[in-house]
Amino acid sequence: MWRDHLTEIIVFSLLFLLVSVMGFVAARWRAPKDMAHLDEWGLGGRSFGGWITWFLVGGDLYTAYTFVAVPALMFGAGAAGFFAVPYTIVIYPLVFLVLVRLWSVSHRHGFVTPADFVRNRFDSPVLALLIAITGIVATMPYIALQLIGIEAVLKTMGVTGDNALARHLPIIIAFAILAAYTYQSGLRAPALIAFVKDSLIYIVILVAVIYLPYKLGGWGDIFAAADAKFDASPNPNDGILLNGNNQLQYVTLALGSALALFLYPHSITGVLASRNRDVIKRNMSALPAYSLLLGLIALLGYMAIAAGVKPLPGNSAGSVDNNTIVPLLFDQQFPDWFAGVAYAAIGIGALVPAAIMSIAAANLFTRNIYKEYLKRDASPAQEANVSKITSLVVKVGAVACIVFLDPQFSIDLQLIGGVIILQTLPAVALGLYTRWFHRAGLIVGWVAGMGLGMWMLYQVASPTRKHFGGSAFPLSEFGFDTTRTIYVGIVAVAVNLAVAALVTLALRAAKVEEGVDGTEPDDYFADEGDPRVTPGTDSDADSAREPVA
Amino acid sequence: MAAPEPEAPPTAPTRAKDHSPWNWLLFIPIVVPLIPAFFNGDSPRVFGFPRFYWLQLAFILLGVGTTTLVYQMTKKRGGR
Numbered sequence: 001m002w003r004d005h006l007t008e009i010i011v012f013s014l015l016f017l018l019v020s021v022m023g024f025v026a027a028r029w030r031a032p033k034d035m036a037h038l039d040e041w042g043l044g045g046r047s048f049g050g051w052i053t054w055f056l057v058g059g060d061l062y063t064a065y066t067f068v069a070v071p072a073l074m075f076g077a078g079a080a081g082f083f084a085v086p087y088t089i090v091i092y093p094l095v096f097l098v099l100v101r102l103w104s105v106s107h108r109h110g111f112v113t114p115a116d117f118v119r120n121r122f123d124s125p126v127l128a129l130l131i132a133i134t135g136i137v138a139t140m141p142y143i144a145l146q147l148i149g150i151e152a153v154l155k156t157m158g159v160t161g162d163n164a165l166a167r168h169l170p171i172i173i174a175f176a177i178l179a180a181y182t183y184q185s186g187l188r189a190p191a192l193i194a195f196v197k198d199s200l201i202y203i204v205i206l207v208a209v210i211y212l213p214y215k216l217g218g219w220g221d222i223f224a225a226a227d228a229k230f231d232a233s234p235n236p237n238d239g240i241l242l243n244g245n246n247q248l249q250y251v252t253l254a255l256g257s258a259l260a261l262f263l264y265p266h267s268i269t270g271v272l273a274s275r276n277r278d279v280i281k282r283n284m285s286a287l288p289a290y291s292l293l294l295g296l297i298a299l300l301g302y303m304a305i306a307a308g309v310k311p312l313p314g315n316s317a318g319s320v321d322n323n324t325i326v327p328l329l330f331d332q333q334f335p336d337w338f339a340g341v342a343y344a345a346i347g348i349g350a351l352v353p354a355a356i357m358s359i360a361a362a363n364l365f366t367r368n369i370y371k372e373y374l375k376r377d378a379s380p381a382q383e384a385n386v387s388k389i390t391s392l393v394v395k396v397g398a399v400a401c402i403v404f405l406d407p408q409f410s411i412d413l414q415l416i417g418g419v420i421i422l423q424t425l426p427a428v429a430l431g432l433y434t435r436w437f438h439r440a441g442l443i444v445g446w447v448a449g450m451g452l453g454m455w456m457l458y459q460v461a462s463p464t465r466k467h468f469g470g471s472a473f474p475l476s477e478f479g480f481d482t483t484r485t486i487y488v489g490i491v492a493v494a495v496n497l498a499v500a501a502l503v504t505l506a507l508r509a510a511k512v513e514e515g516v517d518g519t520e521p522d523d524y525f526a527d528e529g530d531p532r533v534t535p536g537t538d539s540d541a542d543s544a545r546e547p548v549a
Numbered sequence: 550m551a552a553p554e555p556e557a558p559p560t561a562p563t564r565a566k567d568h569s570p571w572n573w574l575l576f577i578p579i580v581v582p583l584i585p586a587f588f589n590g591d592s593p594r595v596f597g598f599p600r601f602y603w604l605q606l607a608f609i610l611l612g613v614g615t616t617t618l619v620y621q622m623t624k625k626r627g628g629r
């Protein structure tokens with residue numbers, strides 16, 4: 001019961017309290033001239049330097065859920081779970097050049113969201129609306145998943161209840177506090193808290209990867225224990241190495257996830273908040289430090305096997321919750337006070353991305369739905385206000401998802417989220433390089449990619465479920481004579497691109513109106529100090545086009 | 550911290566072209582970690598880690614090294 005975990009609970013609560021205070025104080029950190037502007041609330045004044053960006057983006061991309069779910073996957077399936085490492089390696093060279101272009105064009109035109117860019121580039125509010133909705137839908141379940149990370153910790157500390165409300169009361173309180181300081185401080189709150197979160201995680205993991213192998217008999221014994229477990233299991237696709245069936249899935253999942261990650265609105269929010277192009281480029285070299293951390297965290301799954309950890313029961317009878325293995329491992333192997341620090345690292349680790357994600361979703365709503373369709377002449381202060389309120393609504397929605405729905409539903413949605421956010425790749429990422437695609441072609445391609453992706457995910461069965469059983473699509477469904485599987489998102493985005501290209505050719509032949517590009521080639525290279533960058537002013541590009549004396 | 554360049558003659562607007570042959574190097578850390586033939590094996594082991602694990606962790610260094618090199622080589626000329 002919870003009394004056995006009193007020390008852990010006290011340490012966890014104290015650290016949680018500390019970051020809550022920091023969250024409120026953050027409003028005065030790097031004090032803005034005027035907080036009532038979306039650039040200030042939603043992008044921290046677009047002023048973050050190298051270190052802050054490193055902590056912020058690192059804290060944003062490597063979420064609490066990642067830290068809990070990746071070792072859980074390793075625990076359950078072995079090598080296939082290690083895809084997180086190549087995934088977070090290939091992403092940085094992949095986006096090294098793309099993101100600086102997005103930063104430059106956004107800086108010059110005052111774009112806050114990826115949909116802002118698409119609207120201007122392709123002169124299409126409809127396409128921008130689709131991008132915005134895709135972003136919001138993909139982000140919502142991601143926020144809900146952060147709660148699952150906190151819950152895994154609370155469950156291990158014995159903080160549970162008999163009914164749904166009592167069980168969820170701690171996370172409702174935690175999220176209420178989070179919502180309050182995000183409302184007040186905007187992006188500055190997670191930026192400041194990220195320092196604490198990441199420092200705690202680095203300390204915990206360094207101690208874990210040095211101390212635990214020593215206690216468990218060395219790395220050789222840890223891998224041997226994992227190997228023995230997978231040999232004994234009936235599943236042919238687990239093991240400490242990949243086999244012929246899941247290699248293609250491993251590689252396409254790593255690549256697809258990498259392509260998807262920086263299309264997520266919260267990643268773009270973190271990038272746009274940086275001060276100049278150099279900060280982004282240097283961070284592309286520095287952020288892989290987190291990948292090393294993630295690789296080591298993944299191996300905690302094998303340490304849990306070697307330590308004989310038995311996961312706690314899941315929500316439905318007879319099931320087990322593999323997400324509890326890391327907290328259980330800490331509980332079993334570490335002194336209570338240090339386990340408390342580790343739990344706080346995971347708990348606070350959930351708050352940083354949850355805050356940034358809710359800000360990003362709120363910005364999308366404000367810029368691309370509210371300002372576009374509801375109140376065209378909204379002032380910057382009104383925009384900031386709408387965003388603040390929307391961020392509250394988003395968090396209430398995330399908590400409701402966890403309290404009232406089966407958490408499995410959020411996990412499914414997040415799986416879908418990765419696939420659907422990939423469908424914005426042609427408009428957002430390729431759009432930064434070329435305007436070759438016709439706006440209507442991009443819309444039709446998006447529809448095709450979404451439709452195919454959803455159908456494929458629906459078809460994927462797992463040992464326990466008939467549909468939405470994962471993202472590894474058996475190629476035999478397409479009529480190939482093989483047992484290989486492939487990541488759904490890659491196939492869907494390939495079809496999306498092909499359809500967009502074909503429709504573009506057809507529309508061009510029919511001479512259908514293409515709209516006017518609101519950006520210039522020069523915009524993609526603008527840097528800090530550019531004379532045409534006017535931070536802080538209303539900068540909807542259509543009106544800002546006239547030369548200003 | 551890279552200080553903003555003080556010069557910038559009035560004729561040339563502040564433009565950092567991102568076309569450079571060095572950029573092609575970025576393909577190495579994108580392609581190499583996605584070829585399972587390189588890493589999907591057990592031997593040789595390093596500190597008890599099968600090749601699958603230590604080599605993929607080592608690819609992180611490949612990524613860091615390449616992005617750092619490209620960044621340094623494509624920085625605006627004349628920077629200190």
